[in-house]
Amino acid sequence: MDILKDLWGFMRQRKKYWLLPIILIMLLLGGLIVFSSGSALAPFIYTLF
């Protein structure tokens, strides 16, 4: 959390808000990797056309 606070402080002070999308995308992808669990049981064998 400290890292995020520091980053936010840095962005506010230097007015570098354009860094925000980079951080948000990284957080989003990181979160998805943690919360998405690939299933070893069933590879996707149902195809729709």
Add this chain to the structure above:
Amino acid sequence: MNRLCKILGISLMVAGVVLNEWVIQFLSQGQAKFGEIEKRVFLVTVEIFLVLLGLLIFRYKKVALQNLLLVFCSIFFTFGILEIGLRYAPSNLQQEAPLWIPYEQKMMNAKINEAHNTRSKLNRYGFNDQEYALRKAPGLTRIAVLGDSFIWGVGVEDQVIWTNKLARLLNQNGVKSEILNWGKPGWSTLDEYRFLKSDGTRYDFDLLLVGFVVNDPVMDDSNIKRFIYTGGIIDRLLVQPVSRYLFPNAISLTVDLINGFFDSFFDYGYLKWLNKVYTVENLKQYQALLKEMSEYCHARHIRMLFVMTPENHHSWLQQRFEKIIPLLKNAKIDYLNLYPAVHEELHHIPNRKLWANPGDGHPGDRVTDVYARHTYRYLMDQGYIKPSAQK
């Protein structure tokens, strides 16, 4: 400039407010398919985005445009770095359950299926096979096979489809024969039975094989739900254009992760759909279908054999098959369970390496080889192929 910004801001806000299903259909020329949640999430996100964007441009004018450009560059830069990283990072495809499939592998799979699609359009029923005469030639053994994507050949070349291998084996061993591949992706046993009644029985054949796959007992029109799926609105308007020209792997990763997230926390994904297929209520209906099918074939002197084809050697497939076997016995339907053979011959190979291709989990060459050899042996040993049909 200020006036231009005001007009742009108002236009964006109006677009955000009037955006609805009709506008999306119009923009996508009526080809976009909507999933209920996908549609709601997509429309709400785009509407909010457009209204906010319009407000910002209307209020802050040139400064807003400059900042927006900066944000756009920032996103572009992030996906660019991600794309480069994914291109050179070690592949995760060796894992049993890869988190994502690279764009190139997805395209390779799509290319194989596209070739089948082209051929299927020439077949009056949409099967990946040539057209056959209703009457078989004298002295020829004709086997009709009902099935789904395994018979249609999703993800594999024609020569890898197990029924084509079976036809080769029969002919190589002196049984003059031909196999009619009656299979379509997504077909259930119910769909197959409907085809048999409507068109199949018009054909003259000696034996009917039913290629049973673990998801075949579905008895309603329910389908597997994916949040972002091929042909859907997000796919058509966002994923396909951006993947094609900009960040194929970064987008592919993002799409697979989002789908994985929805599969984990919501009522989405293959496994959840399959669990519904194996509920007591659905299996009861399936039992009734099997009985009807058995009686129908018996009344018409059609010899039928269910061939149970597991896509790999994972034990959960055998567990599912064990739920179906009593139903088949009860309906007096003969069956051949290929799970023991697949397990015995391929258990030393990781399931992931048995895939049709790196982008598709259908059975690959090694698995279809086992299907064809064991089915051939069973047909010969059990007398399904009449000795008189052999040279």
